[in-house]
Amino acid sequence: MKLSRRSFIQVSAVASVTAFLLSGCKKDPEVLETTKPGEVQPLVEGEWKPSGCLGCTSWCAKQVYIVDGRAIKIKANDESKIHGGNDCPRAHLAVQQVYDADRIKQPMKRTNPKKGRDEDPMFVPISWDEAMDTLADKIMELRTNNETHKFMLLRGRYTNITDLFYSSMPKIIGSPNNISHSSICAEAEKFGPYYTQGYWNYRDYDVQNTKYMICWGVDPLCSNRQVSHYLNVFGELLKKGVKIVTIDPKYSSTAAKSHVWMPVIPGQDGALATAMAHVILAEGLWSREFVGDFTDGNNAFISGKNVKEETFEEIHTHGVVKWWNLELKDRTPEWAEAICGVDAATIRNVAIEFAKAAPYSMVFMGGGSNMQVRGAYNSMAVHALNGLVGCIDHEGGVLTGRSAKLNSLPGPDDFMDEMAKTNSKNKKMDQRGTKQFPALKEGKPGSGVITNRVADAILAEDPYLPKVVIGYFCNFNYSCPGTDRWDKAMSKIEFFAHCVTHYSEMSHFADLLLPSTHHMFEQMASAAQKANSYTHLWITQRLIEPVYDVKNPESEVLWMLAEKLEQRGFSNLLDFCKTVKDPETGSEPTNGLEFELYAYKTLTQSIWDPTKYTELENHGDKFNSWNEFIQKGVWNSDPYKFKGLWSKMKTETTKFEFYSETLKKALQEHADKHNTDVDDILATCKYTGKGEQAFIPHYEPPYMEGKVEQYPFAYIDSKSRLAREGRSANCSWFQEFKDADPGDIKWSDCIKMNPKDAIELGLKDGDKVKVTSPTGEIVTTLKLWEGLRPGTVQKNYGQGHWAMGHVAAEDFEKKLSRGGNSNVIIPADYERLSGATAYYGSFRVKIERA
Template sequence: MSRNKTSGISRREFLKVMGSTGAALGLGLSATSGNKVLAEEDPYEVLPEGEHKSGEWVPTGCAGCTSWCSLEANVVDGRVIKIRGNSRSKVNGESSCPRSHLSLQQVYDPDRIKRPMKRTNPEKGRDVDPEFVPISWEEAFEEIADKIIELRENGESHKFVLWRGRYTRLRDILYGILPEFVGSPNKISHSSICAEAEKFGPYYTEGYWAYRDYDLQNSDYILIWGTDPIQSNRQVSLYSREWGNILEGARIATVDPRFSRTAAKSNEWLPVKPGEDGALALAMAHVILTEGLWHKEFVGDFVDGENKFTAGEEVDEDEFEENYTHGVVKWWNEELKDRTPEWAADKTGIPAEQIVRVAAEFGEAAPHACVFMGGGGVMQTRGGYNSMAIHGLNGLVGSIDNEGGAVRGASVPNQSFPDHSEFLDDISREGLDHEMIDRRGRLEFPAFKDGESGGGVVTNLSADGIIEEDPYEIKMGIGYWNNFNFAAPETERWDEAMSKLDFYVHLVTHQSEMTQYADIVIPSTHHMFEQWGMLYQKGNLHTHFWLSRPMINRHWELIEPEAEFSWLLAEKLAEKGYSNMLDYFKTIVDPETGEEPEDYREFAKYATKHYMQPVWDPEMESHGDQFDGWEDFKEAGVWNSDEFEFQQYWGEFTNSTGDFEFYSETLKEALEEHAEKHDVSIEEVLEACKYEAEGELAFLPHYEEPYTVGDDEEYPLLLVDSKSALNREGRSANANWYYDLKDIDPGDSTEADVIKIHPRDAEELGLEDGDEVVVSSPAGEITCQLNVWEAVKPGTASKTFGMGHWAYGRVAAEDFADGEPRGGNNNEIIPAEYERLSGSTSFYSHIKVNIERA
């Protein structure tokens, strides 16, 4: 592609073009000529006249975080003006969190991408202007299809990658199916920069790899561990409403190095040293056993009824009879007997007497006691065993799938899309046999999802795969609803990788950092108001499944990025002689009429109806809410499961033994399989994964010395990364309200991006409150404002993630036209490290930083 200086436009001119294009379309004028791909009349799902009267509340849902709340939008004259929770939902009900309201500024943001754009500057880099020019839909899909056909004809279909960020369940079309028709194994989700280490512990104890629900309303004692459920974790809407009631019924202790919003609204704060979460969990388990506070109905008891768990002394396994657990005595003998509160106090910075008291109170509340585990204590380089130890506390007190505890949640009725394998040709099948670009399943990256070597994903490592052309060169990529150049640690790697990528297509609402490396930019719909979609999530002992649908006119030239984009690309590929994908898409028919979709709009709607059919079709069996058909369900906008039944998995856990495994036979089998695959020992696998365990400890929750990056003298502070209450998966940064309300994050200031340290550390570093500072680590440096705050653990620096954009729009960036960031992006100073057993990216405990006056 040659550089065209006469047709290319600068970033500053780009904003002008976007503004004028928006004005033209707002007046009903055509901004694109020669468009044969989209319908000539009105290419969008326009609301039938009178369907939404002035002030009508229309059901929808929010994918702004993994709370996935069911909501309603108030539509007035075709424009959405208010948001509230959907009272029909038994999960979040009428409640909604602050983030949902930011969607109003997102959907009507003047900086949204309003039409297809094409890069005219072949050079790529952070400081390089792409010189985007507007193009027709015809030209956009022509170029994309040509690149796919070229790869397939050259035997290089595997050199294609599809990156997914946030999604709706229509993801199964674009993310799940499209790459296979191209002929590539490379489907790379964002999951391992989200939560995989958090799922590791529950899977290798009880065989459950998914998000959990928590019956906090019936708990007597709650340990919030490395998360902030009233600010940034799942079910923020529910807990924001219920927290006062929960506090009245339970004692709450929060384990977190930072003074979070949840810590501020707890009875007790345990400011653990970053990385030492495992030590604290093991010491608490030690106390529960030595004090005889384990839940005997679930765990079992000594045959003679006498507690023989004494510090430092081994126990004969034959003297203990277990009920629904496996290996509690082995755990004691191999690890717990020496993990005293005094030992942990030295590691964690938490006084031994506090450890004893909190652990005893937690055990005394059994089984109505609950550990609510998040990423902070486990998304660490050696955090997999922390995950097992922290979740193991739930096992000791019998709160697994029990009233007041941590539960799996109810299942969701849905219908997979038809099998597409018979539509794949030889090129596709051959391409799928290649190794994936994120290197999952290699010796040093087991990524054990569901016990399978390479079953997970190592999202952030795909950048290295491109840079090093290992296992091969990647020539083409498509990404949607993602921005890894901002959201993944050690961002300069992504800048290098995307500069190297020959052809990239980005489907997004805003021109983000990752978009700066795109060759074709596809303007995408907002999921809450402009497209079909659906998601399900659990909470409040129920699981809900909500529907979003077009409820306002699309003011600009937008398409939905999952189903609509896939259909339009399939049509263009069919024009070029490869009709397989389009032929398959036509098998996804309207479940009510049996009619095939005739265009991309019908395809998105029919796919939604098909996937959700068990919910709304009265002829299909389904638990939970019952509906009389599609229109009846559309009016409600949400389905609710029956209430979760406690103890239904006791003795039938989905792991190797069927019991809750303190000694994980499930992990042992996975490690043995992976070691045999690479012809090494299990110890060599763990060493490659940066763990230190040997022998039986490999299969038990155990202590690992925290892994850190950086010299202590050069980088004296440990960084504590946290998430803002206003982050909509990072997509709220171009909304003015984000900055007006930034002090909702404890210790932060409105308008400013800040890093917080304790007064004692400020004095030692010669810094003062309000200083502009440079924060450096072995990975890079950023500039931001210093806030001196007593509620920071000495020896740490706490910074909220969310600011630091150099693209994304005129509000998010200090100077969008010149690429000047507003504040500093945490990920520029977080080294790229991994919890390799799960594939999870490490965000916590390993980052050493220094702070100097700018």
């Protein structure tokens, strides 16, 4: 039968009854009758089984309560040393997700060849066999025509075996195009730490031993990494007298628990950071142990005056005097006050208190300060404060963490034929490495991803037009700024297969829908993360039988596709898959589930196999067998060893670089590639800095779309407390508890404004308003909230779906969204040195009654 959007709703309505029954459990009526108000009803007899959550990049270890084969409850896995006790609320929504009647229940194919938001795809159910035949035929067409580079794989969330599907499969087919979501997540946040200390990753923060904590452009009690951990320890910090400061233009959940709130003007973080650095040096409060000192012991960092470099002897840092002379000497708090909106006295007091508490202090940096058009140098300036006071790699400070001890999975090289070797050298679709997009990941020009640029590349057919695309756990038509670009781009794709749990805005443009397992319950999965000076790796088995006819993209779909390609004479991918053998028996996999199991056993063998243990330090938890490891469900590293990186950093000088020789080398390499100079590269990337400024943390005025005369309000895009990366809006719990975000409305959407601004516009609380940016408009409800600095408006990301399901949408059949999607009005711009999408401090809007 054909399944239109209308019949899809009707089928879902019937299935919702089944889902309710599936999610139920046996209850004792007598227990229900005798339970008194306020008492906790005892759980029905079941079993807690280890699992983990990929609902955000906290990647917490969890346990799931299973009763009669059904998942009914989730809690933290107490075996993890990086969090415990209470849980982040996001994880609990996973129970609704897995039993959601709006999930894609079996493979489906498009029967309407026209693509567009207003087109009904007219999906019809098909078998997995037919679906994989179709996909294999499309790939073989590319090989027949020597066009394998026109295959593209788009990745959202993933697990530890991602390399098999994401990295190796495209290369074996013969394509360079594996494009991840990373640059719409946090790449600018990683830029500063890399080009000062050589670390391109998320940091750990030893909050339990700190004395002073600055949360800058981050809300750890609501979003970012290890929310569960920070929810558990924040109360202890306050009891111990830890001073907490939040720098954010909105009064966030963390700001509400802070001693000081510094409502910086959006985009002006660099002015505030350089002013604080000025104070620390001018007041003589830098770390002598880490940075060094003047040879005569007298502080020559005097406002407005240059310092002779030879008079200062550095120890574990490089270029502090150059930084002062080139940038900091004139960056007084009084200079910054008029620019960043924070009074000079507060800037000075916070900088002094922070430095005096050091090295047991930290600046906890998030994306708010740097995922801006000119955010790379903000990232460096904010992180450099940690270097000045010596809290890098120090107890109570900022740590790098460590990677879990994992084995490598087989690589693709031995399975790439001549066509694959040749075509995989073509340019990637995201235009990384072009003059205007350096994407300087880990010091290598063109090595970073520029996810949101793919839509423009498709539309321009530059470097070419992909023909066959697979996407998994991604919804770029919703999650990337400039959503209309993605709608137009995906309409041009000849064949698109989408592997997801739920129908989504991106699914609407698919030719094949391949229903996916839910990572927490229906498949084997693992992920590693750091916090509390530890790293953990959690692992889970299939805890319940899949609710619908769904498959794991990274293992089962890969295996089935490999089999279909072999039947068509291309055995390379299946031969590759068969090299993933059971490390205990040496057996080759014979199906997708065995392939999945053997991949995880191989990957984690150095954790669970005593014969593979070494005498090296930091092995962490030890197990006697695979079964023992899988039953416990989590591995913990040894405790962090402090100061191990001092003068051993992965920078050009091996030291913490205030004058970044590492960035200088990378920028020069990119400039040489394009036959120009560094000044031209910076100008092309919309920066104003010139000369030696290019290599130091420095103030850049924010690049804002929209003139203030026409668009008077700076727009603040924020994370929701319950948003599982934009995928939880079809959960009724998400909608019912939406007001957990201060000022938000249950089962609705809103934009918040300071009451002073509303009075001037003649608007009142509850008005329907039109929000217009230079690139788009949405309609939503106005809420008045004093937790915003005047001149700004703020909206939480997560609503505005028109295709996620009948709960997420106001009217799923008519494609009417519940409120507005922020990405409709966010301009598609970038922090080009890192490749990150610009979400913050980058555009203005006007508000008027709808």
